[in-house]
């Protein structure tokens with residue numbers, strides 16, 4: 446069973462072949478209306494369940510449209526409206542859904558819930574974000590980087606702000622695909638040491654630098670994320686904003702990074718907080734290519750899960 450649960454648990458050669466496949470899939474449908482079916486109809490006769498226990502715009506729409514373009518059907522399910530949200534166990538949910546659908550994508554809170562679903566499902570499971578990781582996002586980010594700048598191996602990525610889920614998947618990708626990553630943010634929001642050590646052990650340079658201006662020196666890519674994630678208590682908002690304010694991506698910071706550095710954000714962005722309007726809409730920003738690439742990258746992920 447090929448589940449897509451995390452970047453660090455997926456073979457680097459498989460990650461590479463999914464990225465190459467995503468490039469090919471994107472090129473093949475360039476300029477066509479969004480409803481045009483893909484030539485291959487790779488998901489013909491397949492049903493995909495998309496389960497959301499947290500809000501989503503990109504993940505929901507890109508998976509739904511992607512499956513349709515591949516000739517399949519989707520069921521978009523909200524965790525709270527399922528029996529899952531009313532006491533039915535994850536193992537039972539996994540076993541039941543596996544009798545109806547060919548593939549399950551889930552966005553949930555705890556990583557243990559994702560793992561349990563995968564353990565008990567007899568169809569592939571895809572991680573659509575947990576509190577700890579967001580692997581589909583990073584596949585799209587690397588696809589985007591490579592479209593603009595060529596191979597990511599050996600490049601320097603600088604992450605600003607909160608070292609949580611999206612950052613964790615980026616650090617895992619550094620180890621798997623051979624690039625370097627500098628994290629700059631407040632110590633309380635450092636990425637998990639386990640992920641940092643793992644990527645270092647695979648030969649990547651993972652640095653922690655508290656000074657954001659120093660951190661971005663020589664960056665090929667500057668990335669940030671929201672200051673308050675979906676799993677963070679709203680009561681922590683003010684404290685988090687105070688800690689993170691020095692790490693806003695603005696003109697001065699992009700100038701320190703240099704004009705060749707790209708800017709990415711997984712979105713949704715909170716303009717005026719972690720990033721200014723000028724950077725979001727400026728010439729170095731590729732955030733909307735990045736959002737589009739969720740569609741193409743996830744098609745390659747789904748095909749890989751199904752052994753295609």
Ligand code: CP
Pocket residue numbers: 500501502503504505574582711712713
């Ligand atoms: N980047 C991302 O996963 O966006 P959504 O929360 O809108 O799915």
Ligand code: NVA
Pocket residue numbers: 574609610611670671673674675676711712713
């Ligand atoms: N870190 C953010 C990412 C949203 C796509 C969150 O978990 O809310």
